[in-house]
Amino acid sequence: MKYKVYQGNIDGKGKKLAIVISRFNNFISKNLLEGAIDCLVRHNVEEKDIEVYYVPGSFEIPQTANILAKADKYDGIVCLGAVIRGETPHFDYVSSEVSKGIAKITLDTNVPVGFGIITADSTEQAIDRAGTKSGNKGYSASETVLELMNLFSKMNS
Ligand code: INI
Numbered sequence: 001m002k003y004k005v006y007q008g009n010i011d012g013k014g015k016k017l018a019i020v021i022s023r024f025n026n027f028i029s030k031n032l033l034e035g036a037i038d039c040l041v042r043h044n045v046e047e048k049d050i051e052v053y054y055v056p057g058s059f060e061i062p063q064t065a066n067i068l069a070k071a072d073k074y075d076g077i078v079c080l081g082a083v084i085r086g087e088t089p090h091f092d093y094v095s096s097e098v099s100k101g102i103a104k105i106t107l108d109t110n111v112p113v114g115f116g117i118i119t120a121d122s123t124e125q126a127i128d129r130a131g132t133k134s135g136n137k138g139y140s141a142s143e144t145v146l147e148l149m150n151l152f153s154k155m156n157s
Pocket residue numbers: 022024025056057058059060081082083084085086090091094
């Protein structure tokens with residue numbers, strides 16, 4: 001082979017993770033939490049190595065995840081929340097700030113941060129992405145974090 005390929009395994013053995021979860025729309029986000037923990041435990045993370053931080057709403061997720069990313073305590077962070085479009089422009093502000101905020105942490109630190117935030121036009125659409133028709137965004141964001149952790153550790157060796 002002429003070129004070298006790097007890929008991260010989806011494995012969390014010996015890893016420590018933080019989950020930041022919004023209480024707003026908890027009827028959705030609690031399913032994202034279940035999916036995230038299911039994914040992490042299935043991929044060899046020990047339950048004692050998972051720490052869950054609750055915040056009031058998705059807007060508060062980036063600041064909290066930023067503090068955790070800089071605490072040098074976690075191998076990865078999974079952010080979970082559900083922003084559902086309502087009658088007011090609040091949806092646009094919250095969804096834009098949470099996505100920009102999480103993206104900024106991924107660029108400012110070397111800690112993988114998973115975007116397990118559902119942004120949906122309706123409650124039904126959000127339910128679909130929280131463990132029913134369209135998978136579970138908490139599970140898939142956790143898989144991504146595990147993969148990136150292992151990919152990034154190959155860059156140091
Ligand atoms: N927070 C959410 O997590 N989801 C939403 O759908 C939402 N809406 O639509 O209002 C929401 N708002 C609260 C916001 O995240 C903050 O907690 C609040 O503005 C206080 O800073």
